[in-house]
Amino acid sequence: MTQTTGGLISGMLLFLVAAGLSLIFGTLKVTNFMHGSLYMLGAYFAYTLYNLTGSYAAAVVGAALGVGLFALIFERLFMSRVYSADVLMQLLVCYGFILILDDAVKIIWGAEFLSMGMPAAFQRPPILLAGGVLPVFYLFLIGVTLLVALVLGYVLTKTRIGKIVRAAAINPTMTSALGINTALVYGGVFALGGLLAGLGGALAVPVRSLVSGMGFSILIESFIVTVIGGMGSVSGALVGALLIGLVRSFGTIGFPLFTEGLMFVFMTVILIVRPSGLFGRSAES
Amino acid sequence: MIRSAPVRDALFAVGGLVLLAALPLVFPGKAFSDFVIRLSAFAVYATSLNLLIGYGGMVSFGHGLFYGLGAYSFALLMQKAGASIPVAFASTILINGAVAAVIGAICIRLKEIYFSFLTLAFQMLLHSLIIAWTAVTGGDQGLTGGVPRPPFLGIRLDEPRHLYLFCCAVLVASLFVMRHLMQSPFGYTLRMIRDNPRRAAFLGIHVWRIRLLAFVVAGIFGGVGGMLISLFVSSAYPDFAYWTVSGEGVFMILLGGMGVFLGPLAGAAILLLLNDLVTRFTEHYSLVLGIVILLFALGLRKGVLGLVTDLWARRVAATKGGSSAATPAA
Numbered sequence: 001m002t003q004t005t006g007g008l009i010s011g012m013l014l015f016l017v018a019a020g021l022s023l024i025f026g027t028l029k030v031t032n033f034m035h036g037s038l039y040m041l042g043a044y045f046a047y048t049l050y051n052l053t054g055s056y057a058a059a060v061v062g063a064a065l066g067v068g069l070f071a072l073i074f075e076r077l078f079m080s081r082v083y084s085a086d087v088l089m090q091l092l093v094c095y096g097f098i099l100i101l102d103d104a105v106k107i108i109w110g111a112e113f114l115s116m117g118m119p120a121a122f123q124r125p126p127i128l129l130a131g132g133v134l135p136v137f138y139l140f141l142i143g144v145t146l147l148v149a150l151v152l153g154y155v156l157t158k159t160r161i162g163k164i165v166r167a168a169a170i171n172p173t174m175t176s177a178l179g180i181n182t183a184l185v186y187g188g189v190f191a192l193g194g195l196l197a198g199l200g201g202a203l204a205v206p207v208r209s210l211v212s213g214m215g216f217s218i219l220i221e222s223f224i225v226t227v228i229g230g231m232g233s234v235s236g237a238l239v240g241a242l243l244i245g246l247v248r249s250f251g252t253i254g255f256p257l258f259t260e261g262l263m264f265v266f267m268t269v270i271l272i273v274r275p276s277g278l279f280g281r282s283a284e285s
Numbered sequence: 286m287i288r289s290a291p292v293r294d295a296l297f298a299v300g301g302l303v304l305l306a307a308l309p310l311v312f313p314g315k316a317f318s319d320f321v322i323r324l325s326a327f328a329v330y331a332t333s334l335n336l337l338i339g340y341g342g343m344v345s346f347g348h349g350l351f352y353g354l355g356a357y358s359f360a361l362l363m364q365k366a367g368a369s370i371p372v373a374f375a376s377t378i379l380i381n382g383a384v385a386a387v388i389g390a391i392c393i394r395l396k397e398i399y400f401s402f403l404t405l406a407f408q409m410l411l412h413s414l415i416i417a418w419t420a421v422t423g424g425d426q427g428l429t430g431g432v433p434r435p436p437f438l439g440i441r442l443d444e445p446r447h448l449y450l451f452c453c454a455v456l457v458a459s460l461f462v463m464r465h466l467m468q469s470p471f472g473y474t475l476r477m478i479r480d481n482p483r484r485a486a487f488l489g490i491h492v493w494r495i496r497l498l499a500f501v502v503a504g505i506f507g508g509v510g511g512m513l514i515s516l517f518v519s520s521a522y523p524d525f526a527y528w529t530v531s532g533e534g535v536f537m538i539l540l541g542g543m544g545v546f547l548g549p550l551a552g553a554a555i556l557l558l559l560n561d562l563v564t565r566f567t568e569h570y571s572l573v574l575g576i577v578i579l580l581f582a583l584g585l586r587k588g589v590l591g592l593v594t595d596l597w598a599r600r601v602a603a604t605k606g607g608s609s610a611a612t613p614a615a
Binding site: 031081087091092095096099103106107216220224227260261264267272 | 344417577581
């Protein structure tokens with residue numbers, strides 16, 4: 001039971017980061033290698049906002065919006081300049097930003113591990129369920145993430161905005177010829193991806209400790225999630241994230257040394273059996 | 286004018302080695318020889334990465350895996366198995382080649398961006414394995430106890446002068462072999478695949494096989510770089526396998542210019558100098574490096590050597606009366 005809930009919340013946090021990564025890739029055909037750093041920023045923003053305001057709700061909303069804004073600025077000022085260049089330049093710009101942000105976090109918040117502890121609103125006795133305990137915050141986290149997944153899925157498939165985003169993903173030239181501002185769409189998608197990563201970071205603060213460079217491992221995991229689920233697919237990201245969260249959580253019992261390896265075995269099998277991921281387009285060249 | 290390219294390259298190599306051997310007479314300090322040894326490790330590593338990126342068009346972002354693997358295999362073989370240096374060297378090459386073949390077989394069929402990410406992911410797998418497997422690797426403290434340097438064939442690597450010459454010789458020999466491979470039919474096939482894989486396939490070339498071969502060669506020489514650094518620091522640290530090593534490799538290539546064979550060497554020298562200079566003034570090296578990278582990525586794109594050869598080609602073209610500024614082909 002502890003393993004299951006632990007795996008579930010890891011999966012939920014992973015989903016928020018991976019969904020943004022997948023969305024940006026699916027629409028812009030650009031991989032945001034600094035997506036993990038946005039998660040880190042979200043966590044630190046939330047930490048500071050909570051200490052300033054004392055309200056966790058304000059911290060989460062503020063952090064998500066702050067990171068979304070940051071992502072928008074990053075996209076407009078830096079990333080958009082290298083869309084036409086090759087992958088190498090996009091990689092390099094992101095690499096530079098990861099270095100800068102990691103060091104900036106060290107300068108502003110210090111190099112030590114920080115932890116915020118559970119916000120007052122969630123300091124209640126855990127719920128007893130099926131022989132295990134379920135902290136109230138876990139329920140909140142799962143609820144918020146599922147809500148986000150539903151809204152995201154609805155907006156992308158059922159609304160006009162979603163239709164524009166999908167059109168820009170498939171044929172940007174035609175979309176802009178039809179009078180749609182694709183630069184705006186790109187900026188918006190990037191900001192949304194950043195917002196999701198920031199939200200993930202903010203929701204992780206009560207259950208994870210904060211340190212400079214914390215975004216990198218979640219970046220790798222999110223990538224594995226998108227490979228499993230299929231690039232550009234929100235439902236794929238959800239299923240992939242839950243699978244990886246559970247594999248990691250149960251892997252620590254069976255193979256403590258090889259938990260990371262287990263994810264890779266899983267991913268390699270998917271790549272060989274179904275290269276496009278469970279819900280996505282082909283990854284083969 | 287010497288016609289035969291291999292002979293010319295060999296002469297270059299011998300000349301380079303003689304120059305490197307003579308340099309300590311001019312700069313006798315330990316700081317200089319240490320710099321050249323570190324440079325030899327990074328230059329072999331960066332050049333091997335350029336075989337993939339510059340010649341093969343395969344943007345690996347996980348090449349540091351082989352650097353770390355080389356360092357750890359070599360150090361562990363020397364320390365735990367008590368192997369002699371040539372045996373440890375040869376075994377490490379075999380290990381790196383085998384690992385590269387497996388990872389390459391999984392990765393190289395994939396689209397560009399998947400390839401970058403998947404190589405990176407495999408590197409982080411090695412990194413977390415090193416951290417987790419404390420009993421063998423010493424975990425995040427790195428290998429303790431030092432790497433022994435038993436003498437072989439009259440070469441005593443515990444003597445600084447011998448170590449210096451040995452590293453220079455490995456550097457020159459590695460560069461020569463890689464250069465020779467890139468000037469061979471294999472090297473030109475690799476360039477062809479980079480420029481037009483479909484056409485290469487139509488001509489009957491096994492695209493997959495050539496790419497895998499390039500991946501294995503690059504993995505082996507990446508490991509040679511790792512071996513040199515572990516020989517120098519007499520240990521191996523998880524940082525050698527961390528993703529930043531891959532990032533630095535990519536940046537070295539771009540800094541020096543990937544269209545020129547010795548570009549990565551120049552890039553490695555510039556980055557090492559920058560590192561030594563910046564760490565003297567501030568502990569926030571990554572902040573400075575990040576800013577330099579951004580300036581570079583958004584400005585100067587062909588690398589320093591690329592710029593030099595461009596200017597050179599323009600001058601040559603001008604003196605010949607030609608009007609077109611030729612760009613150097615890799």
